[in-house]
Amino acid sequence: xxxxxxxxxxxxxxxxxxxxxxxxxxxxxxxxxxxxxxxxxxxxxxxxxxxxxxxxxxxxxxxxxxxxxxxxx
Amino acid sequence: xxxxxxxxxxxxxxxxxxxxxxxxxxxxxxxxxxxxxxxxxxxxxxxxxxxxxxxxxxxxxxxxxxxxxxxxxxxxxxxxxxxxxxxxxxxxxxxxxxxxxxxxxxxxxxxxxxxxxxxxxxxxxxxxxxxxxxxxxxxxxxxxxxxxxxxxxxxxxxxxxxxxxxxxxxxxxxxxxxxxxxxxxxxxxxxxxxxxxxxxxxxxxxxxxxxxxxxxxxxxxxxxxxxxxxxxxxxxxxxxxxxxxxxxxxxxxxxxxxxxxxxxxxxxxxxxxxxxxxxxxxxxxxxxxxxxxxxxxxxxxxxxxxxxxxxxxxxxxxxxxxxxxxxxxxxxxxxxxxxxxxxxxxxxxxxxxxxxxxxxxxxxxxxxxxxxxxxxxxxxxxxxxxxxxxxxxxxxxxxxxxxxxxxxxxxxxxxxxxxxxxxxxxxxxxxxxxxxxxxxxxxxxxxxxxxxxxxxxxxxxxxxxxxxxxxxxxxxxxxxxxxxxxxxxxxxxxxxxxxxxxxxxxxxxxxxxxxxxxxxxxxxxxxxxxxxxxxxxxxxxxxxxxxxxxxxxxxxxxxxxxxxxxxxxxxxxxxxxxxxxxxxxxxxxxxxxxxxxxxxxxxxxxxxxxxxxxxxxxxxxxxxxxxxxxxxxxxxxxxxxxxxxxxxxxxxxxxxxxxxxxxxxxxxxxxx
Numbered sequence: 001x002x003x004x005x006x007x008x009x010x011x012x013x014x015x016x017x018x019x020x021x022x023x024x025x026x027x028x029x030x031x032x033x034x035x036x037x038x039x040x041x042x043x044x045x046x047x048x049x050x051x052x053x054x055x056x057x058x059x060x061x062x063x064x065x066x067x068x069x070x071x072x073x
Numbered sequence: 074x075x076x077x078x079x080x081x082x083x084x085x086x087x088x089x090x091x092x093x094x095x096x097x098x099x100x101x102x103x104x105x106x107x108x109x110x111x112x113x114x115x116x117x118x119x120x121x122x123x124x125x126x127x128x129x130x131x132x133x134x135x136x137x138x139x140x141x142x143x144x145x146x147x148x149x150x151x152x153x154x155x156x157x158x159x160x161x162x163x164x165x166x167x168x169x170x171x172x173x174x175x176x177x178x179x180x181x182x183x184x185x186x187x188x189x190x191x192x193x194x195x196x197x198x199x200x201x202x203x204x205x206x207x208x209x210x211x212x213x214x215x216x217x218x219x220x221x222x223x224x225x226x227x228x229x230x231x232x233x234x235x236x237x238x239x240x241x242x243x244x245x246x247x248x249x250x251x252x253x254x255x256x257x258x259x260x261x262x263x264x265x266x267x268x269x270x271x272x273x274x275x276x277x278x279x280x281x282x283x284x285x286x287x288x289x290x291x292x293x294x295x296x297x298x299x300x301x302x303x304x305x306x307x308x309x310x311x312x313x314x315x316x317x318x319x320x321x322x323x324x325x326x327x328x329x330x331x332x333x334x335x336x337x338x339x340x341x342x343x344x345x346x347x348x349x350x351x352x353x354x355x356x357x358x359x360x361x362x363x364x365x366x367x368x369x370x371x372x373x374x375x376x377x378x379x380x381x382x383x384x385x386x387x388x389x390x391x392x393x394x395x396x397x398x399x400x401x402x403x404x405x406x407x408x409x410x411x412x413x414x415x416x417x418x419x420x421x422x423x424x425x426x427x428x429x430x431x432x433x434x435x436x437x438x439x440x441x442x443x444x445x446x447x448x449x450x451x452x453x454x455x456x457x458x459x460x461x462x463x464x465x466x467x468x469x470x471x472x473x474x475x476x477x478x479x480x481x482x483x484x485x486x487x488x489x490x491x492x493x494x495x496x497x498x499x500x501x502x503x504x505x506x507x508x509x510x511x512x513x514x515x516x517x518x519x520x521x522x523x524x525x526x527x528x529x530x531x532x533x534x535x536x537x538x539x540x541x542x543x544x545x546x547x548x549x550x551x552x553x554x555x556x557x558x559x560x561x562x563x564x565x566x567x568x569x570x571x572x573x574x575x576x577x578x579x580x581x582x583x584x585x586x587x588x589x590x591x592x593x594x595x596x597x598x599x600x601x602x603x604x605x606x607x608x609x610x611x612x613x614x615x616x617x618x619x620x621x622x623x624x625x626x627x628x629x630x631x632x633x634x635x636x637x638x639x640x641x642x643x644x645x646x647x648x649x650x651x652x653x654x655x656x657x658x659x660x661x662x663x664x665x666x667x668x669x670x671x672x673x674x675x676x677x678x679x680x681x682x683x684x685x686x687x688x689x690x691x692x693x694x695x696x697x698x699x700x701x702x703x704x705x706x707x708x709x710x711x712x713x714x715x716x717x718x719x720x721x722x723x724x725x726x727x728x729x730x731x732x733x734x735x736x737x738x739x740x741x742x743x744x745x
Contacts, residue, residue: 017313021314022138025136026135026136026138026140028316028319028322029135029136029138030557030558030559031170033319033320034320036323041341047351047356047449048448048556050560052341054167054170055166055169055336056167056170056559057341057343057559057560058558059447059448059451060555060556060557061455061556061557062555063555
């Protein structure tokens with residue numbers, strides 16, 4: 001499923017990243033790579049999605065994170 | 074003579090790079106732009122032992138890919154051998170993620186050392202970090218450090234000296250072992266020329282090739298024959314290179330940290346404050362309230378300077394009296410009092426505000442609050458091509474545009490900074506708010522409320538259109554991406570470094586602003602001064618000569634001159650009108666524009682007798698949307714370091730103000 005469809009406080013593992021190389025480079029450099037665990041902290045419409053991963057609170061623009069596929073755990 | 078050493082600071086946003094830079098260099102720093110680039114360049118220097126060190130604070134970015142000007146500049150600076158040693162910062166409280174910069178650096182042949190910053194935050198989180206083990210595995214010096222700790226700088230200098238003396242580079246053997254598992258990596262590396270770009274090892278270049286790095290790919294294309302290039306293209310197609318190398322980098326980081334980092338795994342929870350800031354209803358009001366409180370708080374450190382400015386202005390009368398009794402010619406008295414004393418008084422008062430805003434909002438940035446502001450307003454400001462943080466200068470500009478300009482220091486992208494200031498000019502400042510309601514209610518009675526509402530709507534429209542016009546040149550289409558950033562944990566500021574930084578910036582602003590203001594004021598004084606009793610000032614001649622044209626905008630010559638004077642300071646527009654309509658001392662008009670005084674007691678009758686309603690409306694819009702004041706102009710130049718863009722914005726505002734005046738004037742003619 002898409003990261004942006006994941007509910008608040010749900011845990012997941014990044015399954016796949018899609019998008020142009022610029023997006024891939026930005027998303028991996030902030031720590032989201034396939035296999036890494038994350039927790040959705042906030043997911044409100046019209047706000048960036050807040051996820052917690054690798055000890056870091058990360059804000060992701062909603063349309064940008066359309067390319068992040070996750071598996072809920 | 075001891076040799077000079079250049080160190081470059083490299084680190085992701087929020088790694089504490091600016092704090093370290095400010096603490097190291099203090100007042101010995103210089104901010105400009107990289108030649109021909111829209112990226113800010115910060116340099117400084119310090120002395121330790123007998124050695125002199127130059128420090129370059131490289132633009133913050135999350136990686137060393139070539140996706141933005143910031144990253145390309147950072148890479149070029151390092152690879153071209155400008156730095157003797159690179160200091161890479163990582164955040165100890167988020168070690169796994171923030172060591173990515175080190176992993177991305179691995180393969181660059183310039184010696185480096187690693188600062189595991191924010192050790193205090195990590196310790197508070199119960200993390201135990203074995204820096205010695207990490208250093209051993211990295212093959213370069215690495216220390217635990219807190220940039221906000223006054224006492225703890227000795228270890229930094231020791232690590233620096235060690236790095237300079239031993240010139241070690243990162244041990245990349247196990248990273249390369251991970252890379253080698255990536256399909257195509259070994260084949261690409263085999264075809265990689267040894268010295269394709271000096272400063273980068275073939276390993277680094279091969280990894281960047283797989284990551285589709287535009288700069289490396291272009292260089293390959295220019296250097297190798299077509300056949301080899303197409304071979305390489307074949308190897309990198311079908312592999313998600315950046316994902317693979319990213320995973321390899323994190324696998325390497327895990328190896329480095331294994332046994333060196335002990336932490337309790339806990340799930341994420343937002344603190345009380347963050348629960349409010351991220352609330353879908355209360356988030357925006359909370360951010361606006363925070364900024365407004367910050368604005369009010371800015372006045373506290375501002376008051377002493379503002380008081381000094383006022384007191385300085387009071388020198389005018391005694392100085393005039395003294396010079397007159399000494400038989401000094403009138404025009405010299407006028408230059409000294411109207412140009413020098415008045416301008417400096419004005420500058421000191423404004424500078425107080427700049428000092429306050431820089432301090433308070435610099436503090437909010439350092440503590441981590443501005444990152445929350447960015448998060449909350451990302452969507453709204455993104456529509457204008459700006460960062461969420463841009464909302465702060467806009468709100469501050471309701472008080473003073475100069476403060477708004479100073480506030481843009483927290484925006485790390487130069488283009489977005491210029492665009493933010495360009496839009497902030499459209500926000501009517503405190504001085505405009507002192508004039509608008511008074512004029513509106515005089516001419517339109519209760520209709521004044523409507524005028525103010527229309528002004529606010531015009532402001533929004535103005536900002537939207539201005540964003541379209543200037544945005545294209547300032548914020549490139551490919552740079553208009555949504556937010557991918559971290560919300561750093563709140564942390565304590567380093568007061569000493571912050572204060573030194575703020576004082577330094579205030580001093581720089583003072584020097585530059587004084588030059589611009591004195592120049593503009595001198596010109597203005599020259600064209601408005603009557604050198605002999607029977608000569609008329611140039612401004613009067615121009616004003617009356619072009620009256621047929623300005624009438625199209627709804628401005629007769631008196632109003633037009635008042636409009637021109639409002640570019641110097643809006644407070645004075647009414648004083649100028651008083652002087653002109655009563656046929657009073659024309660040369661005094663300028664003096665009043667600067668001091669904001671001299672309003673005739675019967676101003677209301679004067680205005681109602683001489684100005685029609687449509688003209689009044691035109692005048693209100695013209696001065697509201699004119700450039701804020703000469704000090705704001707100078708502050709803009711100080712912040713964006715570009716005379717070209719400052720002039721562009723100023724001319725644009727003068728023209729659009731007249732255009733708006735023309736529009737409302739003709740609408741007014743239809744109504745009244």
